[in-house]
Amino acid sequence: MSETDPFEAIKVVFFQECDELLGDLEAGLLAMESGRTDSETVNAVFRAVHSVKGGAGAFGLDALVRFAHVFETLMDEIRAGRKPCDDLTVKTLLRASDVLADHIAAARGQADPVDEARSAALVAELEALTHGDEGAVLSEPVADDIAAIEIDLGADEFGFKPVAFNFAALDAPVETAEPELQAWRITLRPHGRMYANANETGLLLRELARLGETAVALDLSALPDLNALAAEEGCLTWTVELTTAAPEADIRDVFDFVETDCDLEIVRASDEASASEDAAAPESEPESEPEFDIAALLARAQAEVVAEAPVAPVEAVLPQLTAEIAPAPAPVEVSTPPAVQAAAAPVPAKAPAAVTIRVDLDRVDRLINVVGELVIQQAMLAQRVTESGLARSSGVSVGLEDLELLTREIQDSVMAIRAQPVKSVFQRMPRLVREVAEMTGKKVRLVTSGEDTEVDKTVVERLAEPMTHMLRNAIDHGLETPEERLAAGKAAEGVVRLAALHRSGRIVIEISDDGAGINRERVRGIAISRGLIAEDAVLTDDEIDNLIFLPGFSTAETVTDVSGRGVGMDVVRRSIQSLGGRISIASNPGKGSTFTLSLPLTLAVLDGMVVTAAEQTLVAPLTAIVESLTPRAEDIHHVGGHDAVIRFRDAFVPLIDVAMAMGFRTTPTVSATGVAVVVENEAGQRAALLFDAIQGQRQVVIKSLETNYQQVEGVAAATILGDGRVALILDVDALTANARRQASRPELKLAS
Amino acid sequence: MTKTILTIDDSRTMRDMLMLALSGAGYRVIQAVDGVDGLETLSAEGADIVITDINMPRLDGFGFIEGMRADPANRSIPVLVLTTESDAAKKQRARDAGATGWIVKPFDPVKLIEAVRRVAA
Amino acid sequence: MTDHFSTTASDARELIAFRIGEQEFCVDIMAVREIRGWTPATPLPRTPGYMKGVINLRGAVLPIIDLGVRFGLTTSEPTARHVIMVAHIGGRMVGLLVDAVSDIIQLKDEEIQPTPDVASDHVKSFVKGIFALDGRMLSLIELDRIVPEIEAEAA
Numbered sequence A: 001m002s003e004t005d006p007f008e009a010i011k012v013v014f015f016q017e018c019d020e021l022l023g024d025l026e027a028g029l030l031a032m033e034s035g036r037t038d039s040e041t042v043n044a045v046f047r048a049v050h051s052v053k054g055g056a057g058a059f060g061l062d063a064l065v066r067f068a069h070v071f072e073t074l075m076d077e078i079r080a081g082r083k084p085c086d087d088l089t090v091k092t093l094l095r096a097s098d099v100l101a102d103h104i105a106a107a108r109g110q111a112d113p114v115d116e117a118r119s120a121a122l123v124a125e126l127e128a129l130t131h132g133d134e135g136a137v138l139s140e141p142v143a144d145d146i147a148a149i150e151i152d153l154g155a156d157e158f159g160f161k162p163v164a165f166n167f168a169a170l171d172a173p174v175e176t177a178e179p180e181l182q183a184w185r186i187t188l189r190p191h192g193r194m195y196a197n198a199n200e201t202g203l204l205l206r207e208l209a210r211l212g213e214t215a216v217a218l219d220l221s222a223l224p225d226l227n228a229l230a231a232e233e234g235c236l237t238w239t240v241e242l243t244t245a246a247p248e249a250d251i252r253d254v255f256d257f258v259e260t261d262c263d264l265e266i267v268r269a270s271d272e273a274s275a276s277e278d279a280a281a282p283e284s285e286p287e288s289e290p291e292f293d294i295a296a297l298l299a300r301a302q303a304e305v306v307a308e309a310p311v312a313p314v315e316a317v318l319p320q321l322t323a324e325i326a327p328a329p330a331p332v333e334v335s336t337p338p339a340v341q342a343a344a345a346p347v348p349a350k351a352p353a354a355v356t357i358r359v360d361l362d363r364v365d366r367l368i369n370v371v372g373e374l375v376i377q378q379a380m381l382a383q384r385v386t387e388s389g390l391a392r393s394s395g396v397s398v399g400l401e402d403l404e405l406l407t408r409e410i411q412d413s414v415m416a417i418r419a420q421p422v423k424s425v426f427q428r429m430p431r432l433v434r435e436v437a438e439m440t441g442k443k444v445r446l447v448t449s450g451e452d453t454e455v456d457k458t459v460v461e462r463l464a465e466p467m468t469h470m471l472r473n474a475i476d477h478g479l480e481t482p483e484e485r486l487a488a489g490k491a492a493e494g495v496v497r498l499a500a501l502h503r504s505g506r507i508v509i510e511i512s513d514d515g516a517g518i519n520r521e522r523v524r525g526i527a528i529s530r531g532l533i534a535e536d537a538v539l540t541d542d543e544i545d546n547l548i549f550l551p552g553f554s555t556a557e558t559v560t561d562v563s564g565r566g567v568g569m570d571v572v573r574r575s576i577q578s579l580g581g582r583i584s585i586a587s588n589p590g591k592g593s594t595f596t597l598s599l600p601l602t603l604a605v606l607d608g609m610v611v612t613a614a615e616q617t618l619v620a621p622l623t624a625i626v627e628s629l630t631p632r633a634e635d636i637h638h639v640g641g642h643d644a645v646i647r648f649r650d651a652f653v654p655l656i657d658v659a660m661a662m663g664f665r666t667t668p669t670v671s672a673t674g675v676a677v678v679v680e681n682e683a684g685q686r687a688a689l690l691f692d693a694i695q696g697q698r699q700v701v702i703k704s705l706e707t708n709y710q711q712v713e714g715v716a717a718a719t720i721l722g723d724g725r726v727a728l729i730l731d732v733d734a735l736t737a738n739a740r741r742q743a744s745r746p747e748l749k750l751a752s
Numbered sequence B: 001m002t003k004t005i006l007t008i009d010d011s012r013t014m015r016d017m018l019m020l021a022l023s024g025a026g027y028r029v030i031q032a033v034d035g036v037d038g039l040e041t042l043s044a045e046g047a048d049i050v051i052t053d054i055n056m057p058r059l060d061g062f063g064f065i066e067g068m069r070a071d072p073a074n075r076s077i078p079v080l081v082l083t084t085e086s087d088a089a090k091k092q093r094a095r096d097a098g099a100t101g102w103i104v105k106p107f108d109p110v111k112l113i114e115a116v117r118r119v120a121a
Numbered sequence C: 001m002t003d004h005f006s007t008t009a010s011d012a013r014e015l016i017a018f019r020i021g022e023q024e025f026c027v028d029i030m031a032v033r034e035i036r037g038w039t040p041a042t043p044l045p046r047t048p049g050y051m052k053g054v055i056n057l058r059g060a061v062l063p064i065i066d067l068g069v070r071f072g073l074t075t076s077e078p079t080a081r082h083v084i085m086v087a088h089i090g091g092r093m094v095g096l097l098v099d100a101v102s103d104i105i106q107l108k109d110e111e112i113q114p115t116p117d118v119a120s121d122h123v124k125s126f127v128k129g130i131f132a133l134d135g136r137m138l139s140l141i142e143l144d145r146i147v148p149e150i151e152a153e154a155a
Helices: A004-033 A039-058 A062-079 A087-107 A116-131 A142-155 A167-171 A192-196 A201-211 A248-254 A294-304 A312-317 A361-387 A395-418 A429-440 A457-478 A482-487 A520-529 A541-549 A569-577 A732-741 B012-024 B035-045 B061-069 B088-097 B109-119
Strands: A182-190 A212-219 A237-244 A262-268 A419-421 A444-449 A454-456 A494-503 A506-513 A582-588 A592-600 A605-613 A616-621 A625-629 A636-639 A643-648 A651-657 A675-680 A686-691 A693-701 A715-720 A726-730 B004-008 B028-032 B049-053 B079-083 B101-104 C012-020 C023-028 C032-037 C051-057 C060-066 C083-089 C092-098 C100-108 C127-133 C136-141
Touching (some): A004 A039, A004 A087, A004 A429, A039 A062, A039 A087, A039 B012, A062 A087, A062 A116, A087 A116, A087 A429, A182 A192, A182 A201, A182 A248, A201 A212, A201 A237, A201 A248, A201 B109, A237 A248, A248 A262, A361 A395, A395 A419, A419 A457, A429 A444, A457 A494, A457 A506, A457 A592, A520 A541, A541 A569, A541 A582, A605 A675, A605 A686, A605 A715, A605 A726, A616 A693, A675 A693, A686 A732, B004 B012, B012 B028, B012 B049, B012 B109, B028 B035, B035 B049, B035 B061, B049 B109, B061 B079, B061 B088, B079 B088, B079 B109, B101 B109, C012 C083, C023 C100, C051 C092, C083 C100
Parallel strands (some): A444 A494, A616 A726, A651 A686, B004 B049, B079 B101, C023 C136
Antiparallel strands (some): A182 A237, A182 A262, A212 A237, A419 A454, A494 A506, A506 A592, A605 A616, A605 A693, A636 A643, A643 A651, A715 A726, C012 C023, C012 C100, C032 C083, C051 C060, C083 C092
8 A cells, every 4th residue: 555545544534533623613612602711611622723733734734724823822822821711802713713614624625715815814813812912913915914924933932833744754765964974972961850751871872873883981980879869860970972974963862852851961072182081981991882782881880789679769760770660550640730720610520431433324324224124024024924824922923023122123223323413413503603693784692402412314414404594594584683672672682592302202403583573464465465375364373474484485585595595484394394304483573483393313214003094004103193092973073064073082183084185085984993093293283093994013114205206295205014015104294284274175186 | 572652642633643654663553532541541551652642631641641650660661742832841841741752743754753763762 | 317318429229119008109228227017006195197106116115107197198007917117217216107018129310200290289298209110100208208307286
């Protein structure tokens, strides 16, 4: 494998990591915006930018590095407490994070390079905040700013300079210096501290030996008696005579790590040509050979030092020389790092991170498909066994039941793999809100909750679009301008709430705003003018509110795409419905509106009740079912002559003849011989569905109709039963809604 | 005998790059994602050399080194810190914590290997 | 793949011919994935008359369109004799119900004639052109027109 392949792979990893880092960055900044400026939060933000910069530097992504650097510098000031974390700062940081995201997108080729003026403007703001009153950089022509940054980069206190990776250099032959040889004398007297950091003289000497020929002498004269041995002080002095063509900088470089932990002297031997011969270390000793024997030297040193009982001070000074360091497994004390200050507000301790692995999504999808087929096969097998007349108590039947339980368990586990928190979708919303707010001139605060609510991956991805539309709508049309709000006695800043929660086996997303609510007069008027309702139609408030979902209602007056394109709420509703979901709106004039979106937890599998109606096998989702009952003639009444209702638990609910509603039959089902299943829709409204019979309960694999055909009203999806035939999965909400609107449908078209 | 290097960094990109450079030079590489993970991994698996980042969640590089050095058994394990901060004060800070040496980020793979060789026998 | 007329160097097409009642039609063979016998379809509620329902095609839900009804010809009850051509149209898999499939034909572009005015407007909307073969007249069908993009919602 060539060197570039793994390198390119790491680049991909880097950009994936950038996505996560941007998420962390935004989350942290939003926390800071709402007042949580504890050290942990601020540090997390710093680390995110820091990591982006580090990786970007390795790949030579200069524009990104430069921007990230300015961002990081300010964050460093804030985390060190040298600069305040006030509202203006946080808001600037938030905008900076948007620009950072754009730089990243440009760096990975997904977008055009960031507009220089925009980037430079933000750089100027960040620098102004960083440097306070001392010479804030003005937002002058772009070139100046970038030049200023480059100068900074060269001289900044971090000494940071982007260095693009060059793995090929690893294999490059080591350059040899100019051939001019020079003699040097190096005197090294390590302090105890040097050893404490696991630096080894031996290694230093070896390093020197790489530069040229060396002769080493060891002076033990300073070594005191054991009793007088001071813990922190070193007492060995090494002298090295080095002949090398390397420059002095290279020699000094060898001691780079230990410079301050030792007494070091590097002089040219020629400078000392006339130096006194009483220098502590003699020129050369018999021990010195072109390849000096450290082991012998150390052994000699060791011999001089009596190391009987492992005395702690000795250990501190000569850890490498003594062979006996008893690695007593003392519990490692994790001292509180000085960097992390105790937060004023207790930050909840993070639960130990769960072990995770990364899996190709394809593999998971394939697994889920195969498991789905397994479920179908198992059902078919069960059917055939039943048909074959085997007793239910027979070994085969019992075995099959066990098999069904196992299959269900496998399916649950597999589905859980694909379950994802909606957080990934929620995370894109704050930026969207900022952009829409800016474009519409409204002041908005987004409050989210339930980010950890989990739902199948297939659903999560499809949530983004409708959520985006509804948020735009809430800000653009729901919220009033700051002036209007103030005039109405509200705070200038509007609040939009985005919440996700589980409810009766589905996931519910609520988007609410504290705006003006739906202008019912206007909506009514528009609906009439578009011929959607009769002029004299009598509608409840709820019904008026829901008019906005009607096809043909939408104009630029309902939802405006930020680029000016109109997107109708009916399109939004249709996309939700194609997921098997529901959307409804509740509005309170002057107070605000709430959109409620409900979706199945997964698009793949459903627990259903299998029923028959007019020789057609249908499936009703179990989550919608309240109870099933056998209707008695005396329980059934007719309102207004033809709308059937049935008594259920002290209330009357509409009775829907499913066979007729679906067009399978033109003659009514005989209620007395049928079965009524009471269902409840999203709004909590109940109805009773009349079927011919109930076949049983089963978990079915959902097959979408939209793949090859299109959405059909009253039908949520399809499934393949044990007999290999396709059965339709009922859209309970649509059925009940239809029935409530129109009791009878004489123009019903028979399905052929 | 192949030496084992423990690399500690919260950035997956960095971990991958270190792995690529170090394993290419013949070292066996084990990884940890922050200071706490680093201490646990070190005590569970042991290592001949440690390379650690500074800025990490839960426990940063300095905290890791201090924690590591607190155990006498770890005194002789060289630790290199990865840092973008190469001024003298920061270096001293690293030394004070117990670092053997440092590598400046973003690192040149050649320099990385040199630094490793410099501190490890 | 929606353009089902692949251009070859010699501008010849390969078509598959089928029969509905007394009339003969053909479509580009590239769009047809398989031929199978009729199996009872699960009806879909409130769908146009030509939608016979859906069947299970190896785990996929396949809509069946009765071409005879679609073209406005006599409706026929499906019997075992009837044939389903599984076609790929506009990114979807669709089953086309016909009486029988006859043969595979090679055709050159210049042999196609425009549809004469005598044909009813309804059928005309699906037909790209006609040509003669062994004394028979075959109508070349535009598959894309069979499956409308968005169906108007039923009342």
